[in-house]
Amino acid sequence: MAGNGKSHVKEMALTLAALLILTVITVWAAHVNFGSLAINIVIAVLIATIKVSLVMLFFMHLRWENKLVVAFAILAIPFIILAIGAIIWDTTIRVGVEKVFP
Amino acid sequence: MSVATAVKKLHDGSKWGNPPELVYDMSRMGFWLFLATELLLFAVLFTAYAVYYFHDPAGFHASAHELSVGFGAANTIILLVSSFTVAWSIEAIKQGNIRLMNILLAFTIGCGLVFLGNKYFEYSHKMHEVELEAVALAKSPALLKDLKEQGKCFTNTAGQEVCRVIPFNVANIGSGDPLTKPAFASMFFFLYFFLTGVHGLHIVVGVALLSWVLIKGLRGEFHPGWYTPVEVGGLYWHLVDLIWIYLFPLLYLVS
């Protein structure tokens, strides 16, 4: 087993501290207007992504995992980007389609 | 494996002929694959969120106004802390500290229950009438028309047009016509309830999973040579944390 190795509790405590600080930043950023609605959302999502990366790297041990597990862990990401990206792209550029309802 | 309890037959996951190291390896791999499917499942809901957000940003902002940032932030902190404790419990068992592992697991389960309690208060608040800006309902013309006919819409002191409406009406579930009697007041509230509902379901499953691990832990089944269930339970718990990290700004902070 991978056990009996070095303990990572210290890194994890630091991670928690970072996550809590980032949470405060998220709440603060929500009250600041960065120019447009879309930019505000993108900034919120970016901060969330940093937090998620921290959780995955330290809490979920990806930093210390073998390559194969890391590969499976990030397997979904391109497909998530594909689904979200392509569908938003299409629904926002539909040409020649108007809404009937107000 | 020089563990004191070696007199008893040790649990090591080798029931089906595979050595524990291999089981540990395979379980992490398989479980990460499972987490990938979970992420894709939520990705669909986030896609829907994005599509409807761009469709109606004003409505989303007006609706999100009704959510309490305090509750959301509290739940975020609860999940982050519990995520840390469950990660710590794995470190503890790696060092052979069974007692610490059990305490941390129990603490994590407690956090999960507090989270659910918070959600219960939040949900029940949303099942009563609130004053919602009419702009939040603009994309549901059928509903807005109906509310106006019932005289539920008026101009408030701040000069905004608002309607008294129940964001999630339990009484309408499974009955009547979805057009004029929706259970959800706006697309935002539907997404709010659906996203947090599915997430809450995962919390329930996570609490159940960790409780099962804790029972095994109390029975002394884990030792530094075999703690795969703790690891897997922990990974699952982190998943609910991951999802919530996105949910919090998208639902509570868009106003």
Place this chain on the structure above:
Amino acid sequence: MSDIYPALVLPPSASSSAPVVDFAFWLVMIISILAFLVVEGVLIYFVVRYRRRKNEAERETPHLTHNTTLEIIWTIVPSLILLVLFYYGYVAIKELRNFPQDSEVIRVVGQKWFWNFYYPYCVEDQASGKKLCISGNTENINPEKGSGQTQLAKQENQFLFRIPKGRNITLQIESQDVIHSLYIPAFRVKQDAVPGLKTRLWFQATELGEFPIFCTEYCGKDHAGMAGKVLVMEPVAFEQWKEAELAKLREKLKTIGQVKDEATLIAEGTRLFTAKGCNACHGLQGNRLVGPPLNGIYGKQEEMQDGSKLTVDDAYLKESILKPMAKIVKGYPPAMPPQNVTEDEVEALVAFLRSLKN
């Protein structure tokens, strides 16, 4: 052009974009057939040539595992052919979606299970501000089970969607209930009618004659009957027909607001009952379909879903047509969509229902 074409190859090519689509179609067909002949030919030749004959001893076969040159060739050659095909598909869609500026816009509304056509040709009464436009709808042509009829028999008396030859027509497509899809094979056009959206397609008819219109997005029970015919006319004939229709509407405009006698109303209501598709869900012989039967409904005591009772009168009937979900009769699903009818038409329908005896 006859309205029955031999269903062996493409339908007659009757619009200005059809040749572009057809070129792309025949291109891919010819390439496919060539590829088919070559590849299947090789397959059959190999099987016949190298099959193990009766009593043939086992022989040593060549140990061929791969050939990089060959692999590269049969990766690149198909890729190039596919690029060409993609290009002509692109050319065809550019033609189909290149909406002309100078076209007449006709509104098409799909509903279960017929198409409504609303022309932009209207007459208006200045004084009252009332307006009537040329419109019409196809009828459900699904035959009854065991009737021995075919769709053709029911198609004989169909409404014809008349359009002039040689003019650009844009159809603005909407749907009242579920997704439908308007398909005119002879024009090579197809577009979904999505509720909540206005979609559109365009064509310029180049051949005179009648051509079928189909619904190609599954929409429920009588999906197969949601068909009609488009009639392409000489522009002169079309103008004559248009003027005649407008004259009829002018007559009708005069009668609006006047008190009509019951007989006229009932006659109009009888027509509307089928034309608006009421008969799809309501029987007249006491038979339960999706909705309750309507014979003898007037003056009857009905129990509602919430347990209350009421007597069916003019006001209730009117409400049930315009806002069907307001009061649901006990034992029936809340399934009826609000109907697309004018005040006059409601009046006629109510008169018709009044007239129905048990």
Place this chain on the structure above:
Amino acid sequence: MAHAVAEHAPVSYLEKKGILSWLSSVDHKRIGILYLITTMSAFLVGGVFALLMRAELARPGMQFMDPQTYNVLMTLHGSIMIFLFIVPGIVATFGNFVLPIQIGARDVAFPVLNRFSFQVYLAGLFIIALGLANPADTGWTFYPPYSSTTDTNVITLTLGAFVLGFSSILTGINFIVTVHKMRAPGMTWYRLPLFVWAIYSASLIQVIATPVVGISLILLVAERVFGVGFFTPALGGDPVLFQHFFWFYSHPVVYIMILPAMGVVSEILPVFSRKPIFGYKAIAWSSVAIAAVSFVVWAHHLFVSSLSTTAGIVFSFLTFTVAVPTAIKVFNWLATLYKGQIELKTPMLYSLAFIFLFIIGGLTGLPLAMIGVDVHLHDTYFVVGHFHYTIQGGTVLMMIAALHYWWPKITGRMYNEKVAAFMFWFVFIGFNLTFIPQFILGIGGMPRRYADYLPEFAPLHLISSIGAYTLGIGYFVTILNLLISLKKGEKAPANPWRANTLEWQIESPPTEHNFHEIPTITSWPYDYGQKEERKKESL
């Protein structure tokens, strides 16, 4: 990996009797057989529905059913065939039975999870059966708003499909981990049989695509139960969004169906032409490539449903990219036949028919990928024909081929070769008779999902119906022939086809733990047609 296997006399895995011993078994072979029984039953039921539809469509006008009955049959035929038969089809049956043995493992990575997958599958089957009291009439695509307003049991069907999807995900995870971690010593990636590559690729799609449709179906259920307007325009919803989600899964899913079939072909061809497979790496990696590309083509199902034209053109281009790896596979199969010594046994007949029909299926996909031409062909019988040529001519035929190929291994009995080969011609001719007319109908403008049609389409519909019944007889007698062999068939030798893959190196039927000793692999399994001494050299 050989670890703690109890020492006892080797017994066949079929030895233990009784239903309970089957349902409680975690043996991958038994689970494979359970899947085989359930999926083939679903196939027969779905097939009967198809025959009923073809009977009604033989003549214009409504003969002996009303349109609603037709719509229900159409929905059930689609849903049962897709969700209960063809998706678990080869993956769960032969994947389970053969894959662990082929890589030299005693079982899959997670045997209990494997049993759980089957139990979940049974639960899904049960939920779908519950809905048969008032069966859904939405078509297997469940497009809202029709599916959210119709008065039939859509909920049970969608929930059933959701549960089946869950089973599919778990099976996929299991196989992926098995292939990575349970290979026998010396079994490198390039020594894996191509069937394993195919199942591995299909499993990847199962894991990635299935959750998407799962949650979309749950959204549909929410729409019906809670009355939310997620896909209802009057409440601000977008019906086309569902189509995006649905096809994000349901296009890749056709590759879950066809990839394993391609894997079986790649196994059977070298064995019966006594020649090494040609272009091993090309075939292996084209499977992975198809799996990857299958995810970027879904919107070609939306060309006329208000997809933006720009997106349509991009997706049209991406769709063509799938054709390249597919063409590579076909050419490699042909090259495998070159200068071989082809034995026309039943599995080989079906495999050759697969190549023949799949070429037609693939070529008819081209006009559908060309966006401008697809506008005319979309939702016509052309699509029905194309789909059946790839999935029935592809997957179902290979399912039958795999049944014959592995039958001696699974049951320890030989089937009657003469009957099987004779019935093959029923299937082959019946199949073409059924679906060639549908291409012509589609080109002529005959829309699909029609209970009735205009008289000009009548002659072709009649031919198609005659073909369908020929096909039905072919399948029925073929399966009957196999069943009869259970009692009357000769005892099968361990390796009747003289094949090299591992499953043929052990007893027929295999023992409970497959191998007495885990083998060490020293070569790939495709050195056919060589003298023994040469074979050793080439290692």
